[in-house]
Amino acid sequence: MRAALFVTCVNDALYPSTGIATVRLLERLGVEVDFPAAQTCCGQPQFNTGYRRGTEPLVRRMTRVFDGYDYVVTPSGSCAAMVRHHYPRIGGEDAAGLASRTYELTEFLVDVVGVTDVGAYFPHTVTYHPSCHGLRMLGLGERPRKLLESVRGLELRELPGADECCGFGGTFALKNSDVSAAMGQDKVHHAVTTGAEVLCGADNSCLMHIDGILRREGAAPRAVHLAEILASTEEEPWS
Amino acid sequence: MSGTYLGMPAFPVAAKEAVGNETLRGNLRHATHTIRDKRARAVAELADWDLLREAGKQIKDRTLRHLDRYLLQLEESVTAAGGVVHWAADAEEANRIVADLVKATGEREVVKVKSMATQEIGLNEALAAEGIAAYETDLAELIVQLGEDRPSHILVPAIHRNRGEIREIFRDRMGEWGRAAPDGLSDTPAELAEAARLHLREKFLRAKVGVSGANFMVAETGTLVVVESEGNGRMCLTLPETLISVVGIEKVVPSWRDLEVFLQTLPRSSTAERMNPYTSMWTGTHDSDGPRNFHLVLLDNGRTDTLADEVGRQALRCIRCSACLNVCPVYERAGGHAYGSVYPGPIGAILSPQLRGTRSEIDASLPYASSLCGACYEVCPVAIDIPEVLVHLRERVADQGGKGHRLEKAMMKAAGWVLDHPGVLAAGERAASRTRALHPSKPPGAGAWTDARELPELPPEPFRDWWKKNRGNDRKDSGT
Numbered sequence: 001m002r003a004a005l006f007v008t009c010v011n012d013a014l015y016p017s018t019g020i021a022t023v024r025l026l027e028r029l030g031v032e033v034d035f036p037a038a039q040t041c042c043g044q045p046q047f048n049t050g051y052r053r054g055t056e057p058l059v060r061r062m063t064r065v066f067d068g069y070d071y072v073v074t075p076s077g078s079c080a081a082m083v084r085h086h087y088p089r090i091g092g093e094d095a096a097g098l099a100s101r102t103y104e105l106t107e108f109l110v111d112v113v114g115v116t117d118v119g120a121y122f123p124h125t126v127t128y129h130p131s132c133h134g135l136r137m138l139g140l141g142e143r144p145r146k147l148l149e150s151v152r153g154l155e156l157r158e159l160p161g162a163d164e165c166c167g168f169g170g171t172f173a174l175k176n177s178d179v180s181a182a183m184g185q186d187k188v189h190h191a192v193t194t195g196a197e198v199l200c201g202a203d204n205s206c207l208m209h210i211d212g213i214l215r216r217e218g219a220a221p222r223a224v225h226l227a228e229i230l231a232s233t234e235e236e237p238w239s
Numbered sequence: 240m241s242g243t244y245l246g247m248p249a250f251p252v253a254a255k256e257a258v259g260n261e262t263l264r265g266n267l268r269h270a271t272h273t274i275r276d277k278r279a280r281a282v283a284e285l286a287d288w289d290l291l292r293e294a295g296k297q298i299k300d301r302t303l304r305h306l307d308r309y310l311l312q313l314e315e316s317v318t319a320a321g322g323v324v325h326w327a328a329d330a331e332e333a334n335r336i337v338a339d340l341v342k343a344t345g346e347r348e349v350v351k352v353k354s355m356a357t358q359e360i361g362l363n364e365a366l367a368a369e370g371i372a373a374y375e376t377d378l379a380e381l382i383v384q385l386g387e388d389r390p391s392h393i394l395v396p397a398i399h400r401n402r403g404e405i406r407e408i409f410r411d412r413m414g415e416w417g418r419a420a421p422d423g424l425s426d427t428p429a430e431l432a433e434a435a436r437l438h439l440r441e442k443f444l445r446a447k448v449g450v451s452g453a454n455f456m457v458a459e460t461g462t463l464v465v466v467e468s469e470g471n472g473r474m475c476l477t478l479p480e481t482l483i484s485v486v487g488i489e490k491v492v493p494s495w496r497d498l499e500v501f502l503q504t505l506p507r508s509s510t511a512e513r514m515n516p517y518t519s520m521w522t523g524t525h526d527s528d529g530p531r532n533f534h535l536v537l538l539d540n541g542r543t544d545t546l547a548d549e550v551g552r553q554a555l556r557c558i559r560c561s562a563c564l565n566v567c568p569v570y571e572r573a574g575g576h577a578y579g580s581v582y583p584g585p586i587g588a589i590l591s592p593q594l595r596g597t598r599s600e601i602d603a604s605l606p607y608a609s610s611l612c613g614a615c616y617e618v619c620p621v622a623i624d625i626p627e628v629l630v631h632l633r634e635r636v637a638d639q640g641g642k643g644h645r646l647e648k649a650m651m652k653a654a655g656w657v658l659d660h661p662g663v664l665a666a667g668e669r670a671a672s673r674t675r676a677l678h679p680s681k682p683p684g685a686g687a688w689t690d691a692r693e694l695p696e697l698p699p700e701p702f703r704d705w706w707k708k709n710r711g712n713d714r715k716d717s718g719t
Contacts, residue, residue, distance in 0.1 A: 015698070016705055019705070043658075045654075048630055136616075176250065176569070178254060179251075
């Protein structure tokens with residue numbers, strides 16, 4: 001099975017470890033991974049801020065770059081949701097084709113590869129924040145939880161108010177920074193009450209916001225992308 | 240809309256104040272979470288909820304597609320039943336019609352129930368200017384009116400107040416408006432309710448003119464419907480000699496059969512009740528019962544403009560249940576007043592800029608008052624895709640290029656160009672990573688982020704460089 005990795009602009013520039021983990025994980029499961037280097041950004045920041053026309057060239061680029069792959073995998077529920085829901089309306093038939101072949105990482109693992117136990121080892125206490133776009137726009141449901149529950153050594157702890165938004169919301173974090181920060185602080189306080197060592201999510205943009213507040217407050221859990229947990233094994237542990 | 244809201248600051252400014260108010264945040268958090276949990280349980284009882292939601296959406300959409308026809312049918316039915324229909328294009332016209340109708344009765348006071356439409360047009364202020372006193376009779380509206388305050392929630396207008404604050408308002412202000420609060424009034428719900436009962440009863444029995452809104456209007460019979468919880472609606476609708484109902488044109492439904500859907504979805508979505516305690520319906524006039532004169536003022540005030548927008552028109556499906564407010568994380572922190580409108584929360588963020596236009600600072604900021612988390616869409620009983628409309632309205636605001644948006648547009652354009660040239664992007668990422676030790680932890684201009692959050696640390700190399708070094712077998716060239 002061959003799949004193209006859509007690493008996303010945030011992961012490329014700020015969180016390469018998520019992309020690396022995704023590659024290692026997929027290769028371990030027997031998936032041949034390609035990284036078309038002409039990819040950039042899905043256009044969600046522009047689209048969600050009201051610059052629809054500015055997204056059109058990016059939608060065309062994405063459609064061209066990922067042409068010919070049966071599967072496009074991305075470790076971001078938010079970017080996957082952008083492609084899945086908005087591309088057909090912005091980029092017509094070809095973009096709709098890409099939308100139907102694009103999978104968020106946990107969807108790809110559970111629905112396409114057909115695994116929930118990916119052979120990971122992660123001896124830590126973990127709490128999971130399901131980001132809104134993965135939760136509501138993609139309907140990821142129990143997939144991330146099933147994957148986490150199958151990780152050896154991992155103890156999963158319930159996050160109170162898990163389905164509430166962390167307050168990132170793209171440019172919302174800047175345009176309404178006070179409300180955004182208040183939402184993030186509540187999310188962080190909930191995470192702290194779990195006593196978990198790690199707050200895990202499947203979107204680095206939300207994690208960037210949550211981690212930014214955790215570090216500002218000197219609070220305990222570390223924010224870690226789900227891909228890094230699933231990539232971690234006894235032989236090559238997460239560090 | 241109401242003059243009360245003119246000159247409101249943009250949402251982020253108003254929200255900043257609310258976020259810093261601990262009492263307000265506590266009141267809102269407690270109230271919204273209580274209603275939200277109860278709603279989820281009430282909805283879960285119905286196995287056909289998804290079908291009801293779809294039916295509600297379809298009924299509203301069909302009605303809106305043929306709105307002209309159903310309104311004319313409604314006018315015919317109301318007239319045949321002995322009522323008089325008035326058409327008001329905007330707030331000013333509606334206020335003038337109502338004021339003239341009240342003056343024609345020779346009265347100087349009216350009792351009011353359940354009408355966001357009259358708040359939208361600022362009717363109370365317009366009547367006051369004509370020397371007519373308008374008394375609100377919904378308990379929460381009474382609290383808001385006595386406190387010289389503004390409503391902050393669609394269903395619970397005084398949601399921002401707690402019991403202690405309400406006791407103070409009753410004790411200090413009731414006497415100025417009518418019967419004073421009893422001595423030694425405590426803050427128990429029963430005592431507060433009884434004080435309001437006595438205060439309002441006096442007004443119900445005295446008033447000769449009632450002013451109402453309506454949740455629905457049935458075209459086939461000319462019947463208007465109000466659902467409520469306190470019984471004040473029935474008092475206002477049946478005791479006065481003259482009844483004036485001010486209703487937005489989008490509230491019409493074709494037939495009684497259509498009501499069946501909404502009478503199930505509205506109470507569960509709003510108060511988490513299987514059925515609301517009072518459902519009052521009135522059709523024209525009758526010789527031996529109820530008001531002798533009935534006037535229906537059909538209000539446009541921006542609604543046909545909203546209807547003309549293919550994406551935005553779905554906001555007119557709204558049945559004002561307020562479920563979206565109760566699940567909205569932004570509303571929970573910012574409070575209802577920050578939205579600068581009688582319609583707060585997610586629905587207000589898409590309705591107000593459509594009804595009023597996006598030229599004022601507050602209206603241009605409302606489409607951005609959301610993290611697009613989608614919780615509002617999930618609970619909406621008529622499936623209004625609020626995030627979709629928000630993004631659509633952002634496009635309108637960005638296009639008109641007001642404050643801040645010209646610079647933003649230039650930046651988006653520049654970013655778009657870089658993102659369409661991967662070579663440039665890669666070089667930029669590489670340069671940023673290599674110089675990361677030199678970057679300040681709080682770079683100039685990053686204040687909106689760094690006030691409450693640390694910036695992410697830049698990695699030693701971007702992903703694309705790792706790939707090139709460690710895999711480098713990509714099928715496609717890394718060119719442009």
